[in-house]
Structures are given as C-alpha cells and as structure tokens.
Amino acid sequence: MISKGIKSRIKSSLFSISRHPLLKNLLSFSPTANGAIFCFHRVLPAVHESKNFPGDDYVITVDSFEKFLAFLAENFCCVDLDTYLSRINVRSSKPLCHITFDDGYSDNLEFALPAIKKFSMPTTVYVTSGYISRDCTPTHHYLIHLYDLSFNSLIQSTIDTHDVNSIFTGIDFGRDNISYFVSNSSTLLQKRVCNSLMDKTGVKPNWDIFLTPSELRSLALEPLIEIGSHTLSHPNLAKEPYETMKNEILMSKESLESTLSKKVSHFAYPYGGFKQVSQAIVQEVEKAGYSTAVTTMPRPFRGNKSFLLPRLFITNKWTENSVLTRALGLSWFLNKQLTL
Numbered sequence: 001m002i003s004k005g006i007k008s009r010i011k012s013s014l015f016s017i018s019r020h021p022l023l024k025n026l027l028s029f030s031p032t033a034n035g036a037i038f039c040f041h042r043v044l045p046a047v048h049e050s051k052n053f054p055g056d057d058y059v060i061t062v063d064s065f066e067k068f069l070a071f072l073a074e075n076f077c078c079v080d081l082d083t084y085l086s087r088i089n090v091r092s093s094k095p096l097c098h099i100t101f102d103d104g105y106s107d108n109l110e111f112a113l114p115a116i117k118k119f120s121m122p123t124t125v126y127v128t129s130g131y132i133s134r135d136c137t138p139t140h141h142y143l144i145h146l147y148d149l150s151f152n153s154l155i156q157s158t159i160d161t162h163d164v165n166s167i168f169t170g171i172d173f174g175r176d177n178i179s180y181f182v183s184n185s186s187t188l189l190q191k192r193v194c195n196s197l198m199d200k201t202g203v204k205p206n207w208d209i210f211l212t213p214s215e216l217r218s219l220a221l222e223p224l225i226e227i228g229s230h231t232l233s234h235p236n237l238a239k240e241p242y243e244t245m246k247n248e249i250l251m252s253k254e255s256l257e258s259t260l261s262k263k264v265s266h267f268a269y270p271y272g273g274f275k276q277v278s279q280a281i282v283q284e285v286e287k288a289g290y291s292t293a294v295t296t297m298p299r300p301f302r303g304n305k306s307f308l309l310p311r312l313f314i315t316n317k318w319t320e321n322s323v324l325t326r327a328l329g330l331s332w333f334l335n336k337q338l339t340l
C-alpha cells in the first residue's frame with residue numbers, strides 16, 4: 001500500500017517529467033487535449049470473408065465496434081462535429097469525442113448504423129463520390145483483389161510498363177507495394193494501369209462493397225449521420241496537378257449535394273498524412289466552402305485548426321488504456337493510474 005504523500009510525490013514528479021518539451025513532442029502529449037475524433041472504415045461480422053480489402057486493420061468486427069461505442073458512451077461526451085469544434089477548447093468533466101468513417105462502404109449502413117443508433121453516437125461518413133456513382137475504379141481494392149487472385153506478377157509488369165519511374169522492377173512484389181503505388185501515383189497513372197489490367201484479366205472492380213446512391217440517401221436521412229466528402233476518386237491530392245486537385249475537392253461536394261439535396265460541409269483528405277496535405281490543398285478545401293477537414297494525423301487537437309483536425313485509427317486490437325492515452329495524452333493516463 002503506497003501512502004498518500006508518496007503517491008502525490010510520484011504523481012507530481014511524473015507530471016513534471018511529462019511536461020518536458022522534448023517528451024511532450026515525442027509522445028504527442030497535450031495537457032489541454034479535451035477530446036478526440038476516431039476513424040473507421042468498415043464494420044463487418046466476425047464470420048465475414050473480408051477478401052478484396054487491403055489489410056485487416058481497416059475492418060473492425062461488429063462486436064469490437066459495439067464494445068468501443070459502449071466504452072465511449074461511458075467515458076466521453078459524444079457529439080456531432082460542429083459541437084465538437086465549438087466546445088473543444090472548453091474544459092469539461094468528460095472529454096469530447098466524435099466518430100467518423102471513410103470511403104463510403106455499404107457495411108456502414110448495414111452493420112455500423114445499428115450500433116451507432118444503439119449508442120446514439122453522432123457520426124460523420126466521408127464518402128468518395130466516384131465510388132458511389134461507380135464512375136471511378138477503387139484502385140486499392142481492385143489491385144488487392146487481383147493480388148489475391150495471384151496476378152501479382154502481372155500487376156507489377158503493368159505498373160512497370162505504364163510508369164517510367166517505376167520502383168518495382170526486379171523486386172519481390174507484395175501487398176505493401178500496392179499500397180505504396182496507390183498512395184504515391186497520380187489518378188491518371190492508376191487509371192491506365194487498372195484499365196490495362198481489366199483488359200488483360202477480364203476481372204472487373206467489385207462495386208458491391210460501396211454504398212449505392214439510394215443507400216447513401218438512406219444513411220443521410222438518419223439524424224445521427226452527417227455525410228462528408230472524401231473527393232471524387234480518392235487520389236493523393238498532393239500528387240495531382242493543381243486543377244485536378246481543385247476539381248476533386250469541389251466537384252465531390254457538388255456531386256454529393258446533388259445526390260443528397262443537402263449541403264455537404266465536411267471534408268476528409270484521402271490518406272490524410274503529412275505528405276498528402278499541403279497548405280495549397282487546405283486552402284482549396286476552405287475556398288470550396290467546407291467548414292472543417294480531418295486528417296489521419298494522430299496528434300491531439302490544439303487550437304482552432306478546423307481544417308487540420310487530427311484523428312485516431314481504431315482497430316480490433318484497441319484497449320481502453322491505449323485509446324485514452326492516445327486520445328487525451330500522457331498526463332491523463334498517469335493521472336488515472338495514480339488515482340485508481
């Protein structure tokens with residue numbers, strides 16, 4: 001049994017250490033963090049054969065998702081995005097949180113929505129409008145599907161043929177190389193590669209995993225759901241020519257607004273890392289008339305950066321302490337451990 005005095009001394013020492021500027025940076029420590037935005041892609045039953053999807057970490061089971069929402073409902077104040085922004089810098093007894101989904105998968109309606117409603121969880125679903133209208137190939141999914149069908153050598157040689165700067169020649173081509181190619185090449189190059197592979201293999205993209213326009217409308221009618229834009233074709237915006245980048249941001253908004261007959265105010269950058277979000281891109285998002293934009297950068301919210309909102313990925317491997325530490329910072333975690 002540790003005495004109260006020793007406990008308090010340990011606590012204050014740990015707190016001083018954790019406030020050191022270097023450690024603060026290393027651990028994304030933020031004594032003012034008052035909430036977090038969580039990022040999901042797909043929710044599927046455990047028995048579901050999740051083939052044609054790049055990486056298990058993008059799929060969370062219904063069971064794990066429900067447990068996560070129950071945990072949030074108990075420990076956080078779950079609000080819509082506008083409320084989150086208006087209250088994030090105000091101290092409150094419970095931290096804020098908001099749930100988001102990216103890309104626009106049909107399982108968001110079938111499997112995520114019942115849990116969202118069960119726990120009354122305000123949620124934003126960022127949709128790639130070209131996937132919904134079936135106007136553009138979901139490159140990542142398509143190449144992974146071909147890879148699973150053992151077309152890896154053909155994918156590699158097709159990329160080599162169309163990309164003068166291909167870095168894949170002579171290497172052992174794997175799933176990670178597909179992710180690298182998709183997040184580091186232009187939409188035009190991806191289109192050429194996919195079209196060529198469709199001709200050679202006869203395999204077409206699987207659109208069924210994405211919401212249809214009428215499913216999207218059903219989702220948008222739900223009071224807890226807000227639909228946001230995730231561009232037209234899910235490019236790395238930093239790799240696109242300026243005009244294409246601008247169109248992806250603006251035209252996806254227009255397309256979704258016309259499908260839903262309502263204003264679309266929120267945006268998510270595809271891939272959303274430091275390398276995919278430049279100042280010019282942020283400016284175009286603002287000019288297009290959005291009111292917020294989310295990244296996939298995990299740092300806790302600091303100040304009023306409505307167009308660079310950080311988010312945290314949640315996988316099936318989440319634990320209560322890992323979520324709280326990542327969401328609220330080291331000081332919160334140490335505080336909790338020492339007051340238990």
Ligand SMILES: [Zn+2]
Nearest residue numbers: 102103270271
């Ligand atoms: Zn995405």
